[in-house]
Amino acid sequence: MASIALLVAERKSSQLDKLRSVLSMITYPIQSITDWPLHHSKETVESIKSLYSLKEENERLSQEQLIYKSQLLKYEALEKENIRLRALLEKSFKLGEQVLVAELLSVNLAPFEHVVVVDKGTRFGVHAQQAVLDAYGVVGQVYRALPLNSEIMLITDPGHAIPVQINRNGLRTIAVGSGRINRLILPYLANNADIKEGDLLISSGLGGIFPQGYPVAVVEKIILQPNKPFAEIYATPKAQLNRSRELLIVWKSEAPIPLETQETDQADENHAEE
Numbered sequence: 001m002a003s004i005a006l007l008v009a010e011r012k013s014s015q016l017d018k019l020r021s022v023l024s025m026i027t028y029p030i031q032s033i034t035d036w037p038l039h040h041s042k043e044t045v046e047s048i049k050s051l052y053s054l055k056e057e058n059e060r061l062s063q064e065q066l067i068y069k070s071q072l073l074k075y076e077a078l079e080k081e082n083i084r085l086r087a088l089l090e091k092s093f094k095l096g097e098q099v100l101v102a103e104l105l106s107v108n109l110a111p112f113e114h115v116v117v118v119d120k121g122t123r124f125g126v127h128a129q130q131a132v133l134d135a136y137g138v139v140g141q142v143y144r145a146l147p148l149n150s151e152i153m154l155i156t157d158p159g160h161a162i163p164v165q166i167n168r169n170g171l172r173t174i175a176v177g178s179g180r181i182n183r184l185i186l187p188y189l190a191n192n193a194d195i196k197e198g199d200l201l202i203s204s205g206l207g208g209i210f211p212q213g214y215p216v217a218v219v220e221k222i223i224l225q226p227n228k229p230f231a232e233i234y235a236t237p238k239a240q241l242n243r244s245r246e247l248l249i250v251w252k253s254e255a256p257i258p259l260e261t262q263e264t265d266q267a268d269e270n271h272a273e274e
Helices: 002-010 017-095 259-273
Strands: 097-105 115-118 132-133 136-145 150-154 161-168 172-177 185-186 200-202 215-223 232-237 246-251
Touching: 161 215, 185 215
Parallel strands: none
Antiparallel strands: 097 115, 097 246, 115 150, 132 136, 132 246, 136 150, 161 172, 161 200, 172 185, 185 232, 200 215, 215 232
């Protein structure tokens, strides 16, 4: 009955507005306390969802960053390989001989044996005793040619010797492998020979394997031995023997004819005769 009376009184006059304002101020803290769990629970749920989404996005971005970094490393390697191949190509134009680019497959790890394996063999016309270069100088020669690959003996192998001459004055001698990847020995020069530290050694063309004029090494150290007939002379190879991955196999005159082409030509000739 009191509620009905209040409703009727409110409808007919505005006397209860002040009372309503006072009551709303009294009940507001209670209403706020009542609504707080619901309101903040929604905010907490949204925060958790946002945090979970950020975590997932962070993991995804981290994975993408790792993939892009690995791709970038590959691109850098390809860029450096491209630079090396350009250097080899420029070198081949300067040489004047026919050349074939071969890629390094493996390295012989036996002590004092400096032999590497490349991915070109007799199928590409490669044969034993061919000169092998990189973009900086003489690497060695073909030691053994197989159908699918070839073994290259480096100039630093103890069993290798290359006829050289001093570029400054034309003095000829022989450079022998020392068993160390960064050193050659010149064992047959007298103490009074006209040779200086820093002299460039080039291939002399004698022996018929290495054409004349290829850079071989730079004289590093000269030790005179008055009580012996020959001086002790060491040289540093010009080629990057422990770093080059692409090598040039050199032909002196005509370009190599792969076996596939030879077999095809022979089959055509036989077919024509039939």
